[in-house]
Each structure stands twice: as structure tokens, then as C-alpha cells.
Amino acid sequence: MTEHNTLAALNAPLAKAIEFIWHEAALLDNKDYAAWAQLWSEDGVYVIPIDPDTRDFASSLNYVYDDARMRALRIERLSAGHSPSAVDAARTLRTVSRFNLLESSGDVVEVTSAQLLFAYKRGVHTPMAAELTHRIRFGQGGPRLEQKVVRLINSTDSLSALGFLL
Amino acid sequence: MSSHELGLIAKSPSLDQLVQDDRVDVSLYHDPQLYEQELEKIFYRTWVWVGHESEVRNPGDFRTTTIGRRPVIVVRDKKGAINVLENRCRHRGATVCEKHKGNATGFTCPYHSWSYALDGKLRALPYPDGYEDILDKSELPLNSLRVDSYAGMIFASFNDEVEPLTDFLGGAKHWMDLFMKQGAGYPIKTQGEHKFTFNGNWKIQLENTTDGYHFPIVHKSFMSSVDEETSEMLSFMTDPQAVTHALGNGHSVMVMVPEHVDLEFDDGSEQLQERFAHVTEELSKTMEPAQVRRIVRSLHGAGFNLNLFPNVAMSMSFFRVLNPLSVKQTEIRHVALGMDGGPEIANRERLRIHEHFQGPFGFGSPDDAEAWERVQRGAEAGPQVPILVNRGLNREVLADNGDKVSHATDETGMREAYAMWKRMMSND
Numbered sequence: 104m105t106e107h108n109t110l111a112a113l114n115a116p117l118a119k120a121i122e123f124i125w126h127e128a129a130l131l132d133n134k135d136y137a138a139w140a141q142l143w144s145e146d147g148v149y150v151i152p153i154d155p156d157t158r159d160f161a162s163s164l165n166y167v168y169d170d171a172r173m174r175a176l177r178i179e180r181l182s183a184g185h186s187p188s189a190v191d192a193a194r195t196l197r198t199v200s201r202f203n204l205l206e207s208s209g210d211v212v213e214v215t216s217a218q219l220l221f222a223y224k225r226g227v228h229t230p231m232a233a234e235l236t237h238r239i240r241f242g243q244g245g246p247r248l249e250q251k252v253v254r255l256i257n258s259t260d261s262l263s264a265l266g267f268l269l
Numbered sequence: 270m271s272s273h274e275l276g277l278i279a280k281s282p283s284l285d286q287l288v289q290d291d292r293v294d295v296s297l298y299h300d301p302q303l304y305e306q307e308l309e310k311i312f313y314r315t316w317v318w319v320g321h322e323s324e325v326r327n328p329g330d331f332r333t334t335t336i337g338r339r340p341v342i343v344v345r346d347k348k349g350a351i352n353v354l355e356n357r358c359r360h361r362g363a364t365v366c367e368k369h370k371g372n373a374t375g376f377t378c379p380y381h382s383w384s385y386a387l388d389g390k391l392r393a394l395p396y397p398d399g400y401e402d403i404l405d406k407s408e409l410p411l412n413s414l415r416v417d418s419y420a421g422m423i424f425a426s427f428n429d430e431v432e433p434l435t436d437f438l439g440g441a442k443h444w445m446d447l448f449m450k451q452g453a454g455y456p457i458k459t460q461g462e463h464k465f466t467f468n469g470n471w472k473i474q475l476e477n478t479t480d481g482y483h484f485p486i487v488h489k490s491f492m493s494s495v496d497e498e499t500s501e502m503l504s505f506m507t508d509p510q511a512v513t514h515a516l517g518n519g520h521s522v523m524v525m526v527p528e529h530v531d532l533e534f535d536d537g538s539e540q541l542q543e544r545f546a547h548v549t550e551e552l553s554k555t556m557e558p559a560q561v562r563r564i565v566r567s568l569h570g571a572g573f574n575l576n577l578f579p580n581v582a583m584s585m586s587f588f589r590v591l592n593p594l595s596v597k598q599t600e601i602r603h604v605a606l607g608m609d610g611g612p613e614i615a616n617r618e619r620l621r622i623h624e625h626f627q628g629p630f631g632f633g634s635p636d637d638a639e640a641w642e643r644v645q646r647g648a649e650a651g652p653q654v655p656i657l658v659n660r661g662l663n664r665e666v667l668a669d670n671g672d673k674v675s676h677a678t679d680e681t682g683m684r685e686a687y688a689m690w691k692r693m694m695s696n697d
Contacts, residue, residue, distance in 0.1 A: 151630060153461060162613070164461030164605050164620050166630040173625075176494040180632055186490035187643075188635035259369060261464040261600050264628075264635035 116207040120214040120239055123246045128199050128218070131268050134192070136178040139268075144240060144247035145171055151253045151269060166258070181268070192266030193224035199235065210241045211249065218253075222265050229263055232256045288691040290684065291659035295648040298470040298656075304596035311579050311693050312337040316417075316424040316437050318581035318590060319343050319353055323421065323458035323609060324370065329387060332370040335592060336425070341414065342366055342376065343423060346387035353425035354389045355412040365411070376411070389413050420445040421457060422581070440516035440672065444575045448583045450532045451567040453560070455608035459588075460620060462604040463628030467638040469645035471593035472690070474601060477637060478574050478582040478589055479513060479523045479682025481505060482660060487640050491632040494625070498542045502526055502569065511677035514668070519578025519689025521682030525585070529572030532563065541565045551614045564615050568622065570606070576682055578689050587623060597645060603627040603634065658683045
């Protein structure tokens with residue numbers, strides 16, 4: 104059974120979303136941040152919250168709460184070669200699965216999924232497990248991310264600073 | 270066995286050899302025996318910061334933490350007193366609370382349901398007939414530590430004979446008061462925290478908060494991500510008014526933004542930053558211009574890092590708390606601050622500023638962590654090559670109040686911390 108056939112068996116919005124999410128995952132593992140930037144809509148928001156329950160990100164302290172401006176600065180930081188942690192960032196490999204279609208209305212699809220990521224740096228493998236929520240608009244110019252929320256299962260505990268994106 | 274361990278067995282170097290005025294031995298970063306002594310002679314003996322009063326505002330509010338390896342609960346009891354209790358059941362030793370924070374009416378051990386009041390008293394235990402005549406509940410409270418606070422900062426000590434907190438803080442108290450002025454008339458409250466670990470000794474982080482020298486280098490990517498006004502504000506490298514004071518007892522303060530040392534003082538000459546225009550505009554709808562200026566000028570926090578030996582720094586707009594996990598691993602908490610009861614738009618702006626620099630995905634902390642881990646790894650290289658803390662010895666002067674003063678990029682604060690380290694480690 105090919106991947107194409109597997110996805111074809113799913114309903115169309117979910118299949119399109121999965122394809123998008125896998126594409127995004129590969130870009131992040133490859134640290135192709137220029138291409139990753141192109142996936143976003145202008146008002147898209149990228150969040151890695153700390154509080155496992157909050158939906159009011161603006162009133163909470165988050166790990167990441169990026170609008171377009173902050174996202175552009177973040178990408179610049181990770182790409183420009185001046186950040187010691189980004190220059191020597193961990194290598195990552197992630198799989199995304201256990202997809203669940205939350206909403207599909209008009210051209211907007213919202214999907215949750217489970218992401219298992221391993222980061223490797225200087226002899227140490229660091230696992231990071233998270234639930235992802237992608238809100239994707241499938242418009243004229245192609246799919247664009249409206250919101251991505253990454254809920255780490257250990258968000259309220261200590262993490263390591265490893266120089267990559269989730 | 271590494272060469273420095275062999276060296277220790279052959280002949281332990283004296284503390285005077287390990288810590289000199291201008292250098293420290295690399296074993297301070299990786300000797301497990303020294304680390305055990307540090308726990309006993311520093312962390313289990315002096316005043317250690319355990320929380321801020323806003324974190325335990327109401328009766329029953331608690332947060333858990335560790336001092337060295339020892340788990341403790343910081344809790345406000347029904348009478349309003351703050352207790353710091355060892356998080357260990359008096360029966361068989363289980364922790365009685367594993368939540369980071371919350372509100373409780375008491376703590377019940379999950380193993381045999383011994384239950385304790387908020388002040389630590391043993392209230393009840395099940396099936397008491399097996400203890401008739403052999404156990405007096407009044408003799409088995411959760412162990413409590415000495416507790417005192419200053420300017421809302423709660424400190425605890427395992428040492429019953431510890432000197433009064435006010436004496437221990439000494440010259441730092443003046444700066445703690447100045448720091449709290451960023452509340453702009455509102456009390457300071459905590460607004461969440463970032464926690465991360467790095468593979469390095471705790472003193473590498475202790476040094477860093479008083480290390481102005483690294484800022485434009487390690488944080489080049491952060492500096493290029495902020496607006497010109499903020500970048501200008503943090504350009505203290507050649508500013509003669511940017512100074513470090515050694516304050517005694519290991520404490521020190523590094524002034525980076527001299528005009529923001531006392532935020533209550535405003536001669537009106539400072540232009541409010543353009544990046545905060547939306548905040549200024551919103552506040553101006555309901556507030557007097559002077560109060561708007563006070564709040565907006567305080568958004569970046571106080572213009573200095575105050576380093577309190579051994580585990581907390583009041584660093585511009587946040588608290589930095591270090592917790593040694595082992596000789597080669599340290600947990601750092603960066604606690605965000607806001608105005609308790611203050612305008613929401615300004616408190617949110619403070620959260621965004623915190624997110625920008627701090628935490629494992631911030632624009633600053635990961636680069637710090639990278640530098641610190643490199644120190645830990647490099648310090649394994651050779652026991653004969655010391656760590657230098659001599660920067661600015663050529664221009665260190667004594668101020669009228671007795672503080673040693675040098676430039677903010679100098680290592681006067683580190684020398685102060687290591688002098689205290691040596692003093693405490695010399696005690697039996």
C-alpha cells in the first residue's frame with residue numbers, strides 16, 4: 104500500500120492537512136526556515152505555551168508567541184550565524200501522527216496530532232513529545248498556516264535550550 | 270579516574286589555592302567532593318531564596334521547590350504566616366506534595382495518609398491504636414526552616430543559627446528597594462516562569478548575571494532583533510556610568526542602564542520608546558502623563574542586575590533563580606514580573622519582553638546556555654590552567670560607602686561571590 108493510497112482513503116480535508124503537516128515537519132528537521140516562513144499567512148500565530156490548559160495566550164507567559172514580526176526576527180536569528188546556540192543547534196528528527204480532524208469549514212481545516220521528536224547534540228539524545236494543533240487555510244495561493252500551537256507534555260518542567268523549532 | 274581526582278587523593282588543594290583574588294581553580298566546576306561541601310556549607314547553611322510573596326498570596330497557597338537536593342514547600346498558613354516546610358513525611362519519608370504550586374488545606378502523605386496542617390503540624394494518622402503510648406503527634410511536624418523576607422523576597426535557611434536576614438542582605442537591601450520601583454506604585458507580582466537546565470556547574474550561571482562583558486558578543490543575535498532605542502539602551506560597554514558594585518556577603522550589582530537605576534526619578538528628558546507607543550497611547554486615555562511615563566519607563570525593568578549570593582538575581586525585569594542539580598547540571602528559572610493590579614496592556618507587554626529574551630526558545634537564554642556548557646566542557650581540559658576573574662582589577666576603586674566599584678564589564682561581582690564562597694567553605 105503506498106502512502107498516496109493510504110491518504111486517499113481519508114477524507115479530503117484531513118488528507119490535505121496531513122500532507123501539509125508532514126511537509127512542514129520535514130522543513131523544520133532540515134532547518135529550512137526560509138521555506139518554512141512561506142507556509143505562514145500574514146496574521147498567522149505560532150505558539151508554544153507553558154500553561155497546559157490556557158487558550159488565552161496573550162495573557163500568559165509562553166515559550167513562543169510569535170506574530171509575523173517576531174517570526175521573521177526568529178528566523179533571522181536562527182539563520183544569520185550570530186547565535187552560538189543556533190550555529191551549533193541540535194539535529195532533529197520528528198514524526199507526526201495520530202491525526203484528528205477538529206474542524207473543517209470553508210477552506211479552513213483544524214487538525215490535532217501527536218509529534219515525537221528526538222534532538223541530538225554532543226552525544227545526548229533529547230526526546231520532546233508534544234500535541235500539535237494546526238489551523239490551515241487552503242486558499243488561492245496554496246495552503247497557509249493561520250495558527251500552530253505546540254503543547255509539550257513537559258511544558259511546566261525544565262527544558263533544554265537546543266536551538267531548533269518545534 | 271581523571272587527573273584532578275588523582276590530584277585530590279594525593280593532596281587536596283587548600284581553599285586559598287582554589288580561590289585566589291584574580292583566578293579560581295577549574296575543579297570548582299567539576300569536583301563532586303567540592304559540590305557536596307557546597308551543599309552542606311552554603312545551600313544548607315545560609316539564606317536561600319525560595320519564592321516571592323505574590324506566589325503565596327492567600328492562606329493555603331503553596332509552591333514547591335528544592336534547596337540543593339532537599340525538597341521543600343513554601344506555604345502561607347491560616348494565620349497568614351509563610352512557612353517553609355521540608356517536603357518529607359515524618360513516617361517513612363515520602364514527599365507529601367508533588368505539585369509545583371496550588372492551594373491546599375493541608376498536606377496528606379499518599380503512603381499511609383499521615384496528614385499535616387499548613388504550619389506543618391501532624392494533624393492525624395489512620396488506625397492510631399498501633400501508636401498508642403509510643404507516638405506523640407506534637408513531636409512529629411514536618412520539619413520547618415527559618416523563614417524571613419525582605420521587599421517581598423522570601424528566604425529560608427536550614428540553619429537555626431543563621432545570621433539575621435537583614436544582616437546577610439546588608440548593602441543589597443537598598444538595591445532590592447530600587448528594583449521593586451519598577452512596579453510604578455503597584456506591588457510586584459510574578460507572572461509565570463521559564464525553566465531550563467544546562468549541563469554545567471551552578472557557579473557558571475552565578476558569574477553570568479554579573480558578566481557585562483559577554484553581552485554584546487553572546488547576545489549579538491538578540492541585539493540585532495531589537496529596535497534601535499532598546500539596542501542603544503543596552504549599549505553600556507563604553508559607558509563610564511555603567512558600574513559594578515561589590516556589596517559584601519557575595520552580593521553585587523551591575524548597572525547597565527544608569528538612568529533607570531531609580532525609576533521614580535524622571536527629569537522628563539527621556540523619550541518614551543517608540544516600540545511602546547501602543548501602550549503609551551492606551552494608558553494615556555485614563556492616566557496622568559507622569560504615571561504613564563513611570564509605567565512605560567519601567568517596562569524593561571530596573572537598570573541593573575542585582576546578584577544575591579548564592580541563588581537568586583534580581584535582573585532588570587525578572588528574577589533569575591539557580592538550582593544546582595548536580596556538580597555538572599543546573600536548573601535555571603526566569604520568573605517574569607508584573608504590576609499587581611496594574612494595567613493589563615503593560616503587564617502583557619512585559620510578558621512579550623520576557624518571551625523575547627528568556628527561556629529555552631528565547632533569543633537570549635539559549636545562547637547563554639551554549640556558552641555555559643562550553644565553559645563546563647572546556648574546563649575539563651587542564652587542572653593547571655585557572656579560570657580568570659581578574660578583569661578590571663586595574664581600575665577597581667573603593668567608594669565612600671566601602672563598596673568596591675569597577676566598570677559593568679569587569680569581574681568585580683564574580684570576585685565578590687568567590688570571596689564569599691571561600692569564606693563559607695572555610696567554615697566547619
